[in-house]
Amino acid sequence: MTSSLAILLVLSRLLTTGSAWPDVASDCPTRCNCLSDKSINCRAKKLTSFPASMPADTVEADFFGNVIPSLSSTSLSNMAALTEINLGNNTIATFPDDVLSDVTNLESLELGNNLIGSQFTVATFQGLTKMTYLSLHNNTITSLPDKVFLDLGALEVLQLYRNSITSPTEDTFLGLSSLKELHLRYNLFRGLQDDLFLDLGSLEYLDLRNNGITDIKCGTFFGPYRLRELYLGSNSIKELEPDVFHYPCDWVSTTPGPTTSLPTAGSLATTANPATSQTTQAQIPVTSTISTPSKTTSASTSTRTETTASTGVGTSTSNVATTTQGTDTRTSNVTTTTAGTATGSSNVTTTTAGTDNSTSNATATSATSNTSNSSTNTDTSTGTSNVTTTTTRVTTATPTSFLSTLIAAVTTTPQPQQYTMTYLEKLYINDNGITELNPQSFRGLDNLDFLHMGSNPISTLHSDVFQYLTNLNTLYINSLGLVNFTADSFNGLTSLTYLYMQGNKLTHLDGGNFVRLVSLQRLWLHSNGMESIDPDAFDGLTRLQYLYLSSNQLTALPDYSFQDLANLRSLSLENNRLTEWGMSNETWNGLDKLDSLNLKNNRFVCLNDSMFCCGMPVLRHLYLQNNRISCMEADAFEGVTKVRNLWLDNNDISQLSEGQFEDLELLHKLGLRNNELTELVNNTFQNLLTLDYLYLENNDIATIDTGAFNDLTDLDRLNLQNNDLAVLPSNVFSVCRTMT
Incomplete structure (x- = not known):
């Protein structure tokens, strides 16, 4: 008995601590469980302070959901084996800057939901060079120092959402070369610096929702060229500038003067002048001040060599932006080697042909001066010319110096072909203040699959605004207050499958407006206040399968309105003002594959024999609830013999004639709830041999003839609740063998 008790005590001890680790049981923090995999579980243990000590070989520690107010400089001392620690959902307000100095193997740090x-x-x-996950969300952070993440080169996920960060700088995210996810929603950014994300060349997911951002400019997202998902919703963006997602921009704003054009970064074009047989740089009229940026980036070198064969002319080499991590300078290197002498119009320092492989460091001179404000040291034995200036005003510049200054800021992108955001798949810019789209706004988004632009005050969609989105699959342009659009508004959208246009102000649909959308399968047009449509409004939508026109103010449907919709499977017209007088036997013409027709909440009074006579040979689901139907002609359903579910609830039907539904021999469910029926005569449900469910509750039925349910041999469920029945004839349900 004593030995058994001892065994039980040992087992109890093992269950308490999780295993024999640590060697000294007292090393395990109070109230916590220490497990054999060298992890400590202190989750939700109501701890009010961080443990004074932990086993030095702890690998993982979970302190989530306590009330720990602070950490000290020694809280994690000598914890070199620690790879993961969760301190989320505490009340931590004090976090010394050296608390992590000993945990150099740390891979994951959770500090979300603290103070x-x-x-x-x-x-x-x-x-912390091994850290891959860092969460600081839902704290009270208002600013981050420059280079705070400089050593986190392995970090893949950074959570900073729900803070009050106001003005991150170009150096805030420096060093995060492996970052894939950056969560910044619910901060107070307002604006985005041009180079804010420059070093995030591996970024795939960027969330900037709910920041109050007022504008975004061309080049802002050039650094994270691998971005796949970009969330800019619920901000205060007023405009999408041309080329905002494309870099270099093909436009430069001049003050004063019109917009001028720049060549792309892939073509720092040297062109041969046939008149002089010399190589000249294309002249670009620009008035701006160019400053050589001072900034640290990850080490990279981008070199472009351009050679033009011409008598007496040497090789022009532009070496752009050699940068070194760990310094605080960015250097723009431009070298021109010619067989002649330097010219005053060139804004680069030139050397003689005898100095091969010469390098001019941070060279930029004024085009209006023949002298360079710099100090020059020439070492002819090594061929190195070092020239330094910091700021230059250019009035008539050659593109080599101007674009080299631009490109110097983007050398974290090693491949020139990635100057467009070709990886971007999802873009959310909904709930902003954008009033107009420019035809160049989406240039460069060649592979965009999903675009959400809903809830922006855009009343008109101009031609070609989506022209570059040839791979777009889903487009939200709902709740814009949209009034006008044409077929040309959708130029380029040849792959579009889903189009959401609900909640606009489209009171009329003109013919042919969707003719460009050759791949469209679903179209949402509900809640537009739509009063009328042209007969050819849906021309060209030969692949459309679902059309939503509910919650409008349609009173009529023109003949042949749906004639091009041979593949349509579902048509929703509920919550309109349709009547039987507003349609004819040609209304449904062409709907050869229609499976479901929803006409709930309209104003039908009588179902005549022409209403469903033609055009829907395979219709299976017909919804007619909440109308004003008081009569149904004998052949009302003659043209829709494949219907399986018919819903006539919440109408004013007072009488059903003998054989009323005899054409619906495949009917499975019939709903007649909440009508004004007073009796069921013999053979009312004649020929309904497959009917499973019959709903007759909430009527005024007082009498049922003995043969009323004849032919209902497969009926499973019959509901007659809340009627005026006093007595039922004997054998009235005798044919209903399967009814429960």
């Missing part, structure tokens, strides 16, 4: 303010320094995350 941490702007106390981080460049030393806080120093040395």
Whole structure:
């Protein structure tokens, strides 16, 4: 008995601690479980302070959901084996900048949902070169120091949402070369610096929702060229500038003066002048101040060599943006080697042909001066010319110096072909203040699959606004207040499958407006206040399968309105003002594959013999609830003999004639709830041999003839609740063998 008790005590101890680790049981923090995989589970243990000590070989520690208010500089001392720690959902307000100095193997750090303010320094995350996950969401951070994440080169996920960060700088995210996800929603950014995301060349997911951002400019998203998902919804963006997702921009704003055009970055074009047989650079009229940026980036080199064969002319080499991590400078290198002498119109320093492989560091001179404000040291034995200036005003510039300054800022993108955001698949810019789209706004988004632009005050869609989105599959342009659009508004959308246009102000649909959408399968047009449509409004939509026209103000449907919709499967027209007088026997012509027709909540009074006579040979689901139907002609359903579910609830039907539904021999469900029926005569449901469910509740039925349910041999369920029945004839249900 004693030995058994001892065994039980040992087992109890093992269950308490999870295993024999640590060697000294007292090393396991109070209230926590220490497990054999060298992890500590202190989750939701009501801890009010961080443990004074933990086993030095702890690999994982979970302190989520406690009330720990602070950490000290020694909280994680000598914890070199620690790879993961979860401190989320505490009340941590104090986080010393050296608390992580010993946990250099840390891979995951959760600090979300605390009270941490702007106390981080460049030393806080120093040395954490293995960290892949960092969460700081839902704290009270208002600012982040420059280079705070500089050592986090392996980080893949950074959570900073729900803080109050106001003004991140171009150096805030420096060093995050492996980052794939950046969550920044619900902060106070307002604006985005041009180079804010420059070093995030691996970024795939960027969430900037709910920041109050007022504008975005061309080049803002050039650094993260691998971006796949970009969320800009619920901000205050007023305009999408031309080329905002394409870089370099093909336009430059001049003040004053019109917009001028720049060549693309892939073509720093040297062109041979046939008149002089010399190589000249294309002249670009630009008035701007160009400053050589001072900034640290990850080490990379981008070199472009351009050679033009011409008598007496040498090789022109533009070496752009050699940068070195760990310094605080960015250098734009431009070298021109010619057989002649330097000219005053060139805004680069030139050297003689005898100095091969010469390098001019941060060279930019004024086109209006023949002298360079710089110091030059020439070493002819090594062929190196070092020239330095910082700021230049250019009045008539050659593109080499101007574009090299631009490209110097984007050398984290190693491949020139990625100057467009060809990886982007999802873009959310809904719920902003955008009033108009420019035909160049979406240039460069060649592979965009999903675009949400809903809830922007755009009243008109101009021609070609989506012309570059040839691979777009889904487009939300709902709740814009849209009034006008034409067929040319959808130029380029040859792959579009889903189009959401509900909640606009489209009171009339003109003919042919959707003719460009040759791949469209679903179209949402409900809640537009639509009063009328042209007979050819849906021409060209030969692949359309679902059409939603509900909650409008349609009173009539023109003949042949749907004649091009041979593949349509579902048509929703509920919540309109349709009547039987507003349609004819040609209304449904062409709907050869229609499976479901929803006409709920309209104003039909009588179902005549022409209403469903033609055009829907395979219709299976017919919804007619909540109308004003008081009569049905004998042949009302003669043209829709394949209907399986017929819903006539909530109408004014007071009488059903003998054989009323005899054409519907495949009917499975029939709903007649909430009408004014007073009796069921013999053979009312004649020929309904496959009917499973019959709903007759909430009528005024007082009498049922003995043969009323003849032919209902497969009926499973009959509901006669809330009627005026006092007595039922004997054998009235005798044929209903399967009824429950």
